[in-house]
Amino acid sequence: MNYKRSVHLLWNNKSEELKAEETCNIREIEKVVANPVFNNESIFEHRKATLASDYEMKNHYYYGDNYDLLQVLAQRENVRKIDLIYIDPPYMTELDYYSRISVGNFSDTWHINRKAFQDTWAGGIDSYLDMLYTRLRLMRQALAENGTIFVHVDWHSSHYVKVLLDEVFGAENFINEIVWCFGGGSSSRKHFQRKHDLIFWYSRGSEYVFNQQYRPYSQGTMQRGLTAVKGDRYKLNDEGAVLQDWWVDINKILSPTARENLKFPTQKPKELISRIIKTASNPGSLVADFFAGSGTTAEVCNQLGRDWILSDTSKLALQTSLYRLLRSDSPPFTIVAGEENCLEENDQTILELKKPVFLQSDKDECLLEVGIEYYWPKQDERPSSGHDFASNIEFWELDLNYNGKFFNSCYQVIREKQRFKAPLALNLIVHVPLKTSYCIAVKVYDVYANQTVEVMTF
Ligand SMILES: C[S@@+](CC[C@H](N)C(=O)[O-])C[C@H]1O[C@@H](n2cnc3c(N)ncnc32)[C@H](O)[C@@H]1O
Secondary structure, three states, rough: OOOOOOOOOOOOOOOOOOOOOOOOEEEEEEEOOOEEEEOOOOOEEOOOOHHHOOOOOOOOEEEOOOOHHHHHHHHHOOOOOEEEEEEEOOOOOEEEEEEEEEEEOOOOEEEEEEEEEEEEOOOHHHHHHHHHHHHHOOOOOOOOEEEEEEEEEEOHHHHHHHHHHHHHHHHEEEEHHHHHHEOOOOOOOOOOOOEEEEEEEHHHHHHHHOOOEEEEEHHHHHHHOOOHHOOOOOOOOOOEEOOEEEOOOOOOOOOOOOOOOOOOOOOHHHHHHHHHHHHHHHOEEEEEEEEOOOOOOHHHHHHHOOOOEEEEEEHHHHHHHHHHHHOOOOOOOEEEEEEOOOOOOOOOOEEEEEEOOEOOOOOEEEEEEEEEEEEOOOOOOOOOOOOOOOHEEEEEEEEEOOOOOOOOEEEEEEEEOOOOOOOOOOOOEEEEOOOOOEEEEEEEEEEEOOEEEEOOOO
């Protein structure tokens, strides 16, 4: 039976066309070797420089529309095929999402609302379906022969998305519809509370990875044992109960002060993504998340020994993911962008560096002190004097050998706790090789999710 064409969804201007691949031109904007210096460490840090070029980069973040990246992954030859895709795209909620944070110390606190992403569709459902349909088709092409995809949505679009997936992957390749149930939040007088999402799992072909997952037995089962109900032939598994397709044991991140909570609206818990990745991939597999948000998938991949590709159009998503990856000491990764998506420089922002000071030197190495003298972002409407300028900075990075092409991030100064409130170190002392001239660069990521680079040659 040919399932593929038996039932499918039609909408105005549905197109089978995909743009030609030549249209996208991707370039590297940053290489990151995580070497975080936390605010609770000494302001003066003695560390050995590690250059990104010393590493083979297995992990990549694409800043821009995933369509362009997908074209490259799907259509270009000699590109590594993906073993597992997890996506959590916009759900067609007709909302714009913001991240509200409080910044500054207790005597000087202010609140800002940063735009995270938009889930409003001027062209209505047609434009939503156009967006997803083209990308799902490219995702299928980018998958390995035995690869699989998890598509996470909710009631707003799930009924359409399942039909699209049947068309793109073939109804015969449907594996599971996982119901993720959670609690908390609002209530309604007009209907039952909507407290579950749906995660559709499809394979590209008939072979795929499935690692059985378990959950702890309930207290009742533990007390009476299975034997009481089912007879002596049944024993409890050491691993726990075999997991089914409804998951009620992982909640949303509800606490505003949880370490995991990165203040990115729609952020998913690591435990949920971890379960998916463990189920459908193995150590060393390549996992992709084309709607990355706060970068949950990348952090979980690092913990589980998987390589990753992430992408997102939102600069807040990029910055949140970067912070998450630095804080968790990620393996090295590159940040790439389409030519048209390169983060614009902000000429109204002020970034002044301290004059570098050589503190000590021997035959081939010296200690160099570098730091930030002053920073003020254009968005901050408070008077620029009388305020702690460092509270405008979320974190900053140092490139000790700036090549003028991309930023080689080899040290990062971040706040580990109280991400927008604790004092932030503004000086670093680092080891550098003895040379006749140096070109260093500092990149500031501010609390408004803007980046500014300042280069100094001496
Ligand atoms: C629901 S959020 C993902 C949340 C994520 N799973 C997490 O745990 O934080 C959807 C994300 O998709 C991104 N996005 C929407 N359209 C996109 C596109 N065409 N290309 C890349 N990213 C896109 C948005 O910027 C947003 O960050």
